[in-house]
Amino acid sequence: MNKPIRTLAVGCFALFAMLLINLNYVQVFQAGDLNDNNSNKRARDAECSRERGAILVGGVPVADSLRSQDELKFQRTYVKSELYAPVTGYFSCVYGTSGIESSQNSVLSGSDERLFVSRVIELVGNKQPKGGSVLLTIDPMAQQAALDGLNDLPGDTRGAVVALDPQTGAILAMVSTPTYNPNGIANHNGAAAQRVWERLTEDDPLRRLNNRATQERYPPGSTFKLVVAAAALMNDYSPDSIVKGGTTLDLPQSSDTITNSGGSNCGGNEITLRQALVLSCNVSFGDLGLKLGADELQEQAELFGFNEDFFDQLSNAESVFPSELDEPQTAISSIGQFEVAATPLQMAMVVAGIANGGDVMRPNLVQEVRSPDLEVLEGADEEVLHQAITPEVADDLTQMMVEVVENGTGSSVQIPGVSVAGKTGTANSSAERLPYAWMTTFAPADDPEVAVAVFVESTGVGFDDVSGGGIAGPIAKRVMEAVVSR
Amino acid sequence: MSTAVATPGRIVSAFVPRKRRGAELLLLVLALLIGVGAYALVGLGVNDEIPTDTLEYGGALVVLGVACHVAVRLTAPYADPVLLPAVVALNGLGLAMIRRIDLAELADDPDAKTFATQQLVWATLAVIGFVATLAVIRDHRRLQTYTYTFGLIGIVLLLLPLVPGLGVTINGARIWIRAGGLSFQPGEVAKVCLAIFFAGYLVLKRDALALAGRRFLGIDLPRGRDLGPILVMWLISLGVLVFQRDLGSSLLFFGLFVVLLYVATERPSWLVVGAALFVAGAYLGFLVFSHVQSRVDGWLNPYDDIDRYYQIVQGQYSLAWGGILGRGLGEGTPELTPYAWSDFIGTSLGEELGLTGLMAIIVIYGIIVERGLRTALVCRDSFGKLLAVGLSVALALQIFVVLGGVTRLIPLTGLTTPFLSYGGSSLVANWIMVALVLRVSDHARRPPPDLTPTSANDETAVVKLR
Numbered sequence: 001m002n003k004p005i006r007t008l009a010v011g012c013f014a015l016f017a018m019l020l021i022n023l024n025y026v027q028v029f030q031a032g033d034l035n036d037n038n039s040n041k042r043a044r045d046a047e048c049s050r051e052r053g054a055i056l057v058g059g060v061p062v063a064d065s066l067r068s069q070d071e072l073k074f075q076r077t078y079v080k081s082e083l084y085a086p087v088t089g090y091f092s093c094v095y096g097t098s099g100i101e102s103s104q105n106s107v108l109s110g111s112d113e114r115l116f117v118s119r120v121i122e123l124v125g126n127k128q129p130k131g132g133s134v135l136l137t138i139d140p141m142a143q144q145a146a147l148d149g150l151n152d153l154p155g156d157t158r159g160a161v162v163a164l165d166p167q168t169g170a171i172l173a174m175v176s177t178p179t180y181n182p183n184g185i186a187n188h189n190g191a192a193a194q195r196v197w198e199r200l201t202e203d204d205p206l207r208r209l210n211n212r213a214t215q216e217r218y219p220p221g222s223t224f225k226l227v228v229a230a231a232a233l234m235n236d237y238s239p240d241s242i243v244k245g246g247t248t249l250d251l252p253q254s255s256d257t258i259t260n261s262g263g264s265n266c267g268g269n270e271i272t273l274r275q276a277l278v279l280s281c282n283v284s285f286g287d288l289g290l291k292l293g294a295d296e297l298q299e300q301a302e303l304f305g306f307n308e309d310f311f312d313q314l315s316n317a318e319s320v321f322p323s324e325l326d327e328p329q330t331a332i333s334s335i336g337q338f339e340v341a342a343t344p345l346q347m348a349m350v351v352a353g354i355a356n357g358g359d360v361m362r363p364n365l366v367q368e369v370r371s372p373d374l375e376v377l378e379g380a381d382e383e384v385l386h387q388a389i390t391p392e393v394a395d396d397l398t399q400m401m402v403e404v405v406e407n408g409t410g411s412s413v414q415i416p417g418v419s420v421a422g423k424t425g426t427a428n429s430s431a432e433r434l435p436y437a438w439m440t441t442f443a444p445a446d447d448p449e450v451a452v453a454v455f456v457e458s459t460g461v462g463f464d465d466v467s468g469g470g471i472a473g474p475i476a477k478r479v480m481e482a483v484v485s486r
Numbered sequence: 487m488s489t490a491v492a493t494p495g496r497i498v499s500a501f502v503p504r505k506r507r508g509a510e511l512l513l514l515v516l517a518l519l520i521g522v523g524a525y526a527l528v529g530l531g532v533n534d535e536i537p538t539d540t541l542e543y544g545g546a547l548v549v550l551g552v553a554c555h556v557a558v559r560l561t562a563p564y565a566d567p568v569l570l571p572a573v574v575a576l577n578g579l580g581l582a583m584i585r586r587i588d589l590a591e592l593a594d595d596p597d598a599k600t601f602a603t604q605q606l607v608w609a610t611l612a613v614i615g616f617v618a619t620l621a622v623i624r625d626h627r628r629l630q631t632y633t634y635t636f637g638l639i640g641i642v643l644l645l646l647p648l649v650p651g652l653g654v655t656i657n658g659a660r661i662w663i664r665a666g667g668l669s670f671q672p673g674e675v676a677k678v679c680l681a682i683f684f685a686g687y688l689v690l691k692r693d694a695l696a697l698a699g700r701r702f703l704g705i706d707l708p709r710g711r712d713l714g715p716i717l718v719m720w721l722i723s724l725g726v727l728v729f730q731r732d733l734g735s736s737l738l739f740f741g742l743f744v745v746l747l748y749v750a751t752e753r754p755s756w757l758v759v760g761a762a763l764f765v766a767g768a769y770l771g772f773l774v775f776s777h778v779q780s781r782v783d784g785w786l787n788p789y790d791d792i793d794r795y796y797q798i799v800q801g802q803y804s805l806a807w808g809g810i811l812g813r814g815l816g817e818g819t820p821e822l823t824p825y826a827w828s829d830f831i832g833t834s835l836g837e838e839l840g841l842t843g844l845m846a847i848i849v850i851y852g853i854i855v856e857r858g859l860r861t862a863l864v865c866r867d868s869f870g871k872l873l874a875v876g877l878s879v880a881l882a883l884q885i886f887v888v889l890g891g892v893t894r895l896i897p898l899t900g901l902t903t904p905f906l907s908y909g910g911s912s913l914v915a916n917w918i919m920v921a922l923v924l925r926v927s928d929h930a931r932r933p934p935p936d937l938t939p940t941s942a943n944d945e946t947a948v949v950k951l952r
Binding site: 001002003004005006007008009012013015016018019020022023024026027028030031032034035037039040041042043045 | 872882
């Protein structure tokens with residue numbers, strides 16, 4: 001009977017070997033994924049009781065972990081919380097994370113591979129592991145100016161501001177109102193945090209947790225004419241090319257018409273492209289869109305970043321330029337209506353691309369990633385997303401936009417001694433609510449330092465008092481001044 | 487240990503008999519250090535201080551260990567020296583981990599039910615059973631006389647939980663009996679009885695069952711008329727699956743029988759027949775019974791329904807959280823896994839002792855199985871061989887099924903982790919199994935009786951032995 005017993009011994013060995021191999025697979029190879037799983041309370045609690053790294057703006061922490069007396073050891077605390085909430089997001093042991101807290105979690109929590117060496121040192125020294133810190137690209141002055149600008153409008157204002165460094169894509173300011181206080185969500189007191197959370201999530205009509213700058217899309221209105229003008233200039237038009245003017249454009253295949261704001265005739269039946277942009281002439285751009293065709297418009301819009309998710313540092317909605325448009329839809333889309341929808345970040349990228357000689361930079365919020373002992377692990381990413389237009393076209397467009405500010409609808413962003421380029425937008429898609437006010441602009445026009453998009457969804461003024469230049473313009477001006485004067 | 491001594495004219499494989507009790511004592515001291523040390527570390531990890539009752543606890547463990555050692559010295563002096571220390575080490579680790587879960591539960595609720603003290607009582611009973619087995623059964627071959635008695639007892643024990651009023655259903659499985667406030671899992675003891683029965687039965691029937699039948703695909707299949715016993719065993723196993731909803735025991739009993747059939751007859755074809763029947767039974771069970779389907783689904787797609795397969799998912803998180811080196815005793819949160827002190831004690835140990843510690847535990851199990859099979863190899867009588875193989879293989883299968891289940895290597899089945907899990911019936915039965923293996927081993931390693939005549943005064947000898 002000894003032969004079968006020996007065979008059996010081999011069989012038992014195989015069973016035990018399978019157990020050992022499987023255990024290695026689970027505890028070594030799968031361990032990372034299992035620990036990252038959202039439902040893993042062990043990993044989550046440990047993350048909560050770890051000293052999380054700070055989020056810095058201008059070298060000063062805006063989110064930090066302070067020692068607390070309860071069992072979780074550290075309380076995430078936000079400074080100037082409402083100013084930075086759209087960017088930092090929140091960190092909660094119960095409700096999860098958002099914003100930079102979410103996208104930079106591996107560094108902040110200390111689990112990032114680049115922190116491996118310091119983790120080993122902490123392990124050997126029997127110290128609690130610490131997270132690294134993240135320095136944001138935000139300019140505190142510009143950020144404050146943006147929020148003040150929105151808050152200074154009468155009543156409760158819903159809106160968003162984005163400011164970019166056109167040359168690098170660095171996000172200098174990003175605010176959204178109404179905002180919220182992430183300290184309330186991060187609170188270790190479960191009942192208090194739950195009240196805040198329920199108030200913010202359960203059918204909140206103000207959608208305070210949404211970052212309107214990146215998560216919500218709105219019809220861009222006349223600011224979209226920049227994209228149409230860019231497409232025209234790329235297709236052998238010049239600023240002095242003659243386009244259709246007049247009071248109305250009859251849409252083909254339908255009885256609908258496009259008219260101009262205030263019923264004007266844009267100064268004649270034949271005007272230059274330059275004049276059409278300066279006066280934001282709907283008739284001209286509707287006709288121009290028909291002549292260029294929907295495909296051409298879509299291609300140009302996509303070169304600026306439409307229909308693409310180019311940003312992973314915050315929750316980001318793709319801006320939309322729809323496909324397969326018929327002719328009336330094409331004409332209406334050319335003035336930034338119909339189903340064309342853009343985030344304020346997207347419109348800031350359009351003007352930033354023009355400001356940067358046609359190169360649209362990928363937006364970036366992270367200036368530096370630092371280890372717990374302040375060693376810089378990673379600098380800012382500078383990456384060209386697309387070359388949307390040629391430098392020559394960019395120059396032409398800039399000149400036209402300067403005229404918009406100097407002689408046209410954008411006079412509210414004029415800054416003494418600084419040449420400013422801009423384009424306004426007022427999108428009244430329904431008679432039941434206030435029109436959306438837009439301002440897209442950059443300065444100085446000859447050597448751009450900052451590109452800004454301001455979007456106001458609603459504020460405390462009457463229907464007829466809403467215009468891009470009047471409502472959004474002054475805010476854009478304050479933000480540009482904060483950057484240019486530094 | 488065994489050396490081949492060549493003398494002119496013949497070759498004899500001679501086993502050099504050594505008692506090795508000193509080695510056992512040394513290993514036992516190590517094993518006790520592991521057990522008591524783990525207990526102290528649990529207190530240190532949870533409460534930042536060595537538990538004040540460490541001395542009493544350690545004393546109790548030492549008394550139990552030494553009692554076993556003395557019993558082996560007196561009644562089985564040639565027995566294998568590794569088995570006892572290995573078992574003591576596992577039992578000590580199990581006790582420490584159960585205590586650790588107790589502490590976690592007490593931190594949440596000062597009135598929580600605790601298990602460690604009760605388990606220590608069970609361990610004492612188990613050791614009494616161990617000593618009694620060694621003391622009463624002085625020669626394992628006497629068990630063979632009672633082959634059918636053990637078979638009957640085994641079947642009755644298996645069926646007991648189905649008796650109305652006596653059996654209780656816990657977590658869907660009807661494998662418990664409750665009488666006078668005590669609950670008991672008779673299947674664990676049935677396992678021992680059936681191992682004895684299978685061994686005795688197969689010693690008698692092996693010649694008939696070894697006859698070859700038709701040849702198919704290069705293997706000699708058994709004769710059709712000899713399929714009776716395996717089919718009966720198959721039906722009994724299916725019965726356990728159907729009426730007791732106990733996947734693990736069902737697999738264990740059937741696997742044990744098939745393996746012993748193979749060893750007794752030396753015919754691999756029995757393995758083929760057994761595997762075919764197993765696959766058929768498992769597939770039938772999967773088609774018909776929702777509890778089998780749910781186990782398979784929980785094995786393949788636990789993350790699709792984290793609430794439903796909470797336990798297996800928590801077990802995986804527990805293992806991952808332990809990683810390579812573990813969180814350290816008392817430093818993890820194994821109590822998040824339901825039944826962390828019984829069915830899932832494997833993952834609890836994996837979380838706090840890590841891959842390293844859990845692999846060491848599996849290797850200790852491997853050593854126990856290996857020593858058992860080695861005993862079978864050197865044993866000189868067929869019954870002893872089959873008994874040692876049966877007990878070792880039952881242990882190996884149980885470890886594979888339960889540890890494989892909680893680590894998601896195979897679908898989860900409800901079996902206890904031998905020597906580690908909380909549970910009296912399991913502990914007592916497993917200690918008795920070890921006592922039986924030691925008994926066979928003592929017999930196998932003993933020097934053969936000296937049959938050489940005293941040649942000096944041949945003329946006075948009445949009978950010549952040569």
